[in-house]
Amino acid sequence: MSPIDQVLELLRGQGAFHEPFEQIAGGDCVVSLEPSRLLPAIRRMLEAYPELHLSAMTARHDASGLVVLYHLWLGWGLSLRVVVPNETVELPSLLDDMPAADWYEREAHELYGIRFSGRQELSPLLTSQSLGGRPPMGPNRGGGG
Amino acid sequence: MHVLQALGEMLIFPGALYGLIISMLLAWLDRKLVAVMQGRVGPPIYQPLADTIKLFAKEDLDTEGVNPTLAGLLPVVALACTMTAALLVPVGNHAVISFQGDLVIALFLLSLPTLALFMAGWIVPSVYNVVGGNRTLLQYFAYEVPLLLGLAAPAAFSQSWRITDLMARQAGYRWFVLGMPLGFLVSSMGLIGKLERVPLDAPHAKAEVGAGPLTEYSGRKLAFWRLTSWLQTVVGINLMIAVYLGGADRMWRYWGLGTYLLKMLAYLGGLALVQVLYARYRVDQVSRISWRVLVPLGLLQLLVTVWLGA
Amino acid sequence: MSQITLPIGPQHPLLKEPMALRLGVEGERVVSAEVEIGYVHRGIERLMQERTYLQNMVVVERICGICSHAHATAYCQAVEALLGVAVPARAAAIRVLFCELERIHSHLLWLGVLAEAIGFTTIFMYAWREREHALDAMESISGGRIAHGANLIGGVRADLTPDLAIALGSALRTIEERLGLFDDLVERDRSFHRRTQGIGLMTLDLVRAQGVVGPMARASGASYDVRVDAPYAAYSWLRPPVPVTEEGDVWARAWVRVREIRHSLAICRQLIVSLPEGPLAERVPHRVPAGEAVIRIEAPRGELLYYIQSDNSDSPARVKVRTPTLPTLMALKQVLPGLQTGDIATVVAGADLCMACADR
Numbered sequence: 001m002s003p004i005d006q007v008l009e010l011l012r013g014q015g016a017f018h019e020p021f022e023q024i025a026g027g028d029c030v031v032s033l034e035p036s037r038l039l040p041a042i043r044r045m046l047e048a049y050p051e052l053h054l055s056a057m058t059a060r061h062d063a064s065g066l067v068v069l070y071h072l073w074l075g076w077g078l079s080l081r082v083v084v085p086n087e088t089v090e091l092p093s094l095l096d097d098m099p100a101a102d103w104y105e106r107e108a109h110e111l112y113g114i115r116f117s118g119r120q121e122l123s124p125l126l127t128s129q130s131l132g133g134r135p136p137m138g139p140n141r142g143g144g145g
Numbered sequence: 146m147h148v149l150q151a152l153g154e155m156l157i158f159p160g161a162l163y164g165l166i167i168s169m170l171l172a173w174l175d176r177k178l179v180a181v182m183q184g185r186v187g188p189p190i191y192q193p194l195a196d197t198i199k200l201f202a203k204e205d206l207d208t209e210g211v212n213p214t215l216a217g218l219l220p221v222v223a224l225a226c227t228m229t230a231a232l233l234v235p236v237g238n239h240a241v242i243s244f245q246g247d248l249v250i251a252l253f254l255l256s257l258p259t260l261a262l263f264m265a266g267w268i269v270p271s272v273y274n275v276v277g278g279n280r281t282l283l284q285y286f287a288y289e290v291p292l293l294l295g296l297a298a299p300a301a302f303s304q305s306w307r308i309t310d311l312m313a314r315q316a317g318y319r320w321f322v323l324g325m326p327l328g329f330l331v332s333s334m335g336l337i338g339k340l341e342r343v344p345l346d347a348p349h350a351k352a353e354v355g356a357g358p359l360t361e362y363s364g365r366k367l368a369f370w371r372l373t374s375w376l377q378t379v380v381g382i383n384l385m386i387a388v389y390l391g392g393a394d395r396m397w398r399y400w401g402l403g404t405y406l407l408k409m410l411a412y413l414g415g416l417a418l419v420q421v422l423y424a425r426y427r428v429d430q431v432s433r434i435s436w437r438v439l440v441p442l443g444l445l446q447l448l449v450t451v452w453l454g455a
Numbered sequence: 456m457s458q459i460t461l462p463i464g465p466q467h468p469l470l471k472e473p474m475a476l477r478l479g480v481e482g483e484r485v486v487s488a489e490v491e492i493g494y495v496h497r498g499i500e501r502l503m504q505e506r507t508y509l510q511n512m513v514v515v516e517r518i519c520g521i522c523s524h525a526h527a528t529a530y531c532q533a534v535e536a537l538l539g540v541a542v543p544a545r546a547a548a549i550r551v552l553f554c555e556l557e558r559i560h561s562h563l564l565w566l567g568v569l570a571e572a573i574g575f576t577t578i579f580m581y582a583w584r585e586r587e588h589a590l591d592a593m594e595s596i597s598g599g600r601i602a603h604g605a606n607l608i609g610g611v612r613a614d615l616t617p618d619l620a621i622a623l624g625s626a627l628r629t630i631e632e633r634l635g636l637f638d639d640l641v642e643r644d645r646s647f648h649r650r651t652q653g654i655g656l657m658t659l660d661l662v663r664a665q666g667v668v669g670p671m672a673r674a675s676g677a678s679y680d681v682r683v684d685a686p687y688a689a690y691s692w693l694r695p696p697v698p699v700t701e702e703g704d705v706w707a708r709a710w711v712r713v714r715e716i717r718h719s720l721a722i723c724r725q726l727i728v729s730l731p732e733g734p735l736a737e738r739v740p741h742r743v744p745a746g747e748a749v750i751r752i753e754a755p756r757g758e759l760l761y762y763i764q765s766d767n768s769d770s771p772a773r774v775k776v777r778t779p780t781l782p783t784l785m786a787l788k789q790v791l792p793g794l795q796t797g798d799i800a801t802v803v804a805g806a807d808l809c810m811a812c813a814d815r
Contacts, residue, residue: 025536056777100666425574
């Protein structure tokens, strides 16, 4: 089985995704997950691939709500896509299992208002405390334009 | 006449005026040599003078929480002590004041500015000043000892604590540096530490403590501190020349002063070379080098000198 | 002993760019560290949503002054991936030429900054003198020392003519001759060793946990280099050797970077000799179709990731930039406690931080 298939089996075993994976421009594979399955999937992957590397976390929004992408690298690129339908839904924090997620979660919270459960403070990373108000990016964004 | 002559020597040559001029010249030469060795052009000759004038023109801040009288007094005391020490150290063959024990007094006078510098850092409620001042004090303890030890060997050999005696003993090119090289190296390192030059400039390591004990100072006070530092360099070099390098030999008749100037340039060149070649010692390495290497070597030199002389 | 807070930044002689370190110090030892960034946050990602793809070429190059071409390359590759366009071989090679020249200048810059931080001003002067050759080379080809504007969507704008190739060759030779000095520094200079060996240890576990990339990671034993692990542009036929070592201290980071400079010089020479013929750019469609793209490249500091989402309009719907300094900063918070205060400057300067990249 190719490495991709192995990982997909692993994620499938988590009851993880509800669509087949897609390959996007640049070569990364994208797999969609339910928010509740994210943490178990990451843990399972870390067991199988201890050298799992979190390259980045992208937060964005589209018609389906807020979307968070976890860009992973295991010798090839895999992005996990999680949809957050509205601002009340919290994503599990990966801080305990992948400390590299720390600042990426802070940035996602600060710019998009995404909430992460299971971690203490989500202090702003980039903007000043005095910015206040609504997150500067995201559907109901504050600021100009 | 006697009084006029004394005043002239104290205030003009080789006293205050000459001291200030030569210290600015050597400060320029120092920077120029370092620049050339680093592949740069370096400042023009009037740079130290320009810096001093500029500083006098700048606002002299009264930092909040600092006793202004003390802050103003310390640099003046430091400069005054250094100028007094300059009177004891020979320029050429001639010291303005000379008496038995003047070597010790000169070193004592030279150590007071370092203590004043520590105090200048200590009285300012800013982290950089305090930490820099602490480092100055640490380095003071670490480097006055090798300086004194290194200078004690020639004194023991000559059985005199009078600088002009030490110079006279070296007449005929029997420079002490040839017979007591270890002492020369030890006291030179002590001098580098005392002058806070690289590699022993931890107290004002820009990347770590800003300007060290002088971080919050500006204007006239900072100008005085700079002048003190430059003058200390000159006095230190003169001291080393007098004690180790034979002072102003009479190589040819009337050329004593010429060789003296050459030695001054050579020693300054040596200091500049050391500055260019090495990275800065971390402050704990500074102590370690001093107590574990320099002081034992200095003691060794002293013992050897005494034993051979006895 | 009482604890004082040593503030380093946002403005401090040590820092080239603003950030705030709040270090709890007892005596001469750091016991706690807080790292705050955001002082040069310009809202680049939001800005890019309001500009067209073409206008963003200008924005992207100005995220960082040191690795501007890396950003430009990653951005162009992402857009080209969305467009389904492959750049011609000559363009890919010229992009790599700039990437490697940029790596050379960035590493020499870092070496100078580290030397200045440990009081070795001479090495600072020498390293930055050699860096000028690399910058002059980039300027003669593209017109800019940094922010070169060398890339187009679909290729490159500037060509390496035979005259320029000769001048470039001699510039590379000059740097290579003088590189021996920095080799000596790393291998033999005891005052350098005294200040960098055993300082600022970053274990492989910390590197893996925090996702540290680039020369910082390679100095601690992690061999991830995007040029080799996921080759892009001309790296598919150029095989740069990847220096890796395990000491994990500041000395190891210097060792890795000096080796990388040498390898980059070799790659540049190889490119001059075997530059493919062909056009400089492909014609690209005007509209970027809807889709997502993820691109990783090896910037001088490590893995640089660009994510672009397009909604079939003039402007990208989302551009995400993850720069390699971010995980280094996260790891720095763990490396600083336990240091002596005299080593703070060494470790911070030796971490090759680029706050403009981190803050965007």
